[in-house]
Amino acid sequence: MSENTRTILICSGKGGVGKTTLTANLGIALANSGATTAVLDADFGLRNLDLLLGLENRIIYTAQDVLDKNCRLEQALVRHKKEPNLALLPAGDPRMLDWMKPEDMKKISELLSEKFDFVLVDCPAGVEDGFKNALAACQEAIVVTNPELSAVRDADRVIGILNTSDIEPIQLVINRVRPNMMASQEMLSIEDVQEILSLPLLGIVLEDEQVIISTNRGEPLTLTDGRSPAKKCYLNVSQRLSGKDVAIIDPKNESNSLKDKFMRLMQTKVF
Amino acid sequence: MTLRDLINKLLGRETASANTARERLQLVLAHDRVDMSSLTTDLLDKMRKEILDVVAKYVEIDFEEVAVSLETEDRMTALVANLPIKRTISGEIQFKKDVKNDKNDKDIKK
Numbered sequence A: 001m002s003e004n005t006r007t008i009l010i011c012s013g014k015g016g017v018g019k020t021t022l023t024a025n026l027g028i029a030l031a032n033s034g035a036t037t038a039v040l041d042a043d044f045g046l047r048n049l050d051l052l053l054g055l056e057n058r059i060i061y062t063a064q065d066v067l068d069k070n071c072r073l074e075q076a077l078v079r080h081k082k083e084p085n086l087a088l089l090p091a092g093d094p095r096m097l098d099w100m101k102p103e104d105m106k107k108i109s110e111l112l113s114e115k116f117d118f119v120l121v122d123c124p125a126g127v128e129d130g131f132k133n134a135l136a137a138c139q140e141a142i143v144v145t146n147p148e149l150s151a152v153r154d155a156d157r158v159i160g161i162l163n164t165s166d167i168e169p170i171q172l173v174i175n176r177v178r179p180n181m182m183a184s185q186e187m188l189s190i191e192d193v194q195e196i197l198s199l200p201l202l203g204i205v206l207e208d209e210q211v212i213i214s215t216n217r218g219e220p221l222t223l224t225d226g227r228s229p230a231k232k233c234y235l236n237v238s239q240r241l242s243g244k245d246v247a248i249i250d251p252k253n254e255s256n257s258l259k260d261k262f263m264r265l266m267q268t269k270v271f
Numbered sequence B: 001m002t003l004r005d006l007i008n009k010l011l012g013r014e015t016a017s018a019n020t021a022r023e024r025l026q027l028v029l030a031h032d033r034v035d036m037s038s039l040t041t042d043l044l045d046k047m048r049k050e051i052l053d054v055v056a057k058y059v060e061i062d063f064e065e066v067a068v069s070l071e072t073e074d075r076m077t078a079l080v081a082n083l084p085i086k087r088t089i090s091g092e093i094q095f096k097k098d099v100k101n102d103k104n105d106k107d108i109k110k
Helices: A019-032 A049-053 A063-067 A102-113 A129-136 A149-164 A179-183 A190-197 A210-217 A229-241 A258-265 B003-011 B017-033 B037-056
Strands: A006-011 A037-041 A086-090 A118-122 A140-145 A170-177 A201-206 B059-061 B067-073 B076-082 B085-088 B093-097 B100-103
Touching: A006 A019, A006 A102, A006 A129, A019 A037, A019 A049, A019 A086, A019 A118, A019 A140, A019 A170, A019 A229, A037 A049, A037 A102, A049 A086, A063 A102, A102 A118, A102 A129, A129 A149, A140 A149, A140 A190, A149 A170, A149 A190, A149 B017, A170 A190, A179 A258, A190 A201, A190 B017, A201 A229, A210 A229, B037 B059, B037 B067, B037 B076
Parallel strands: A006 A118, A006 A140, A037 A086, A037 A118, A140 A170, A170 A201
Antiparallel strands: B059 B085, B067 B076, B076 B100, B085 B093
C-alpha cells in the first residue's frame, strides 16, 4: 500500500445533503490540480456517482469483478475523458446487495492506493453496514452536513462512530449554505454547526442552482468554465484539502446587499 | 441577546428561527450522546464489581463510599471511579484517602 495515498471517506449520515456532488466536484478539482484521483462509489445499492460525472454509459465492470478476478483493475476503472487524471470505480452492482464485507472494501482501497494520490470514497447514507464497509477502507473522513436540524443530528451520529475508529483527521464541510438566510438568522450559522459538531471546518459550499443544472448535464461544476458560487467553494475545499493555506469562504462576504448588511447589524450583541 | 432579538422582544414578535433550531438541536444531541443504554445498567454493575475485586486484592476499600460512574463531556466519555481506601492489605492503617481513577474510554457512544 502506498504511504502517500490519501483515502478519504465522504459521509453524512443523512441522505441528500450533497455527498455525491461533493465527491464528484472534489474529484475533478483534485485531478485538475495534477493529482491522480480515484472516486469509489461505495453506495452500490443506489449508485449515482456515475451519473454526476456523466460516466453512466461507460461502466462495464465493478470492483466486485476485480476481486472475483473477472477482470483487471485497469479494466474496471472508468477514466474521465475530459479529466484523464480522474477515474471512477463503482464498488458493486445494484443487483448484488449483500456480498460486500469490510475486508473487501479494504482490499479495493489497497489496490487503488497503488495507482492514485487521492481515493475519495462516496459513502452510502445511514450508519449501517454500507457505511461501516466504506469506513473500513479509509484513513481520513469528510463529514458533509447542511445547516439544518436533521442533517446536523445525523452527522453527529456519524461522528460518534468515526471517533471510535482510528480515522484521522475528520473534517467538516457545510453544504447548501444560504448567506442571506444566515444573515437574517433564519438558518443555523456556520459557527453554530461547527460548535455543535466540534470538528475542524474544511470548508463551506453555497447553495447554487448551477449544481442542479450541472447534474442534468453530467458535468460537475469544477469541470465547467463558468463562474458560480458553488464552483468557487468546491475549488476552495479542494485546495484546502490538498494542504494549501487558503481561507475558508465566508458567507458574510457572499451576501452584500444592503438588506443583508442591515440584517448583520441586527445581530450585534447588545447584552 | 442580539439587537434583533431585543427589538423582537419589545415588539412581542417571535425570535429568529436559528435560535430555536440551535436550542432544539442542543437538547436532542445531549440526549443522543448519552444514549449508552447498553452500558448504563447491567454492564456498568458488572464492571464495577470486577474493578472492585481487582482493587480489593491490594487494598481494603470502604465499600460504603464507592462510586463508579460514567461522565460525558465534549464527546469524551470517562469512567470515573472513586474508591476510598481504608488500609493496605499488609494491615498498616492509612488515612482515608481518595483514589481517583480516570480511564478515558475512547468514546463508548454509538
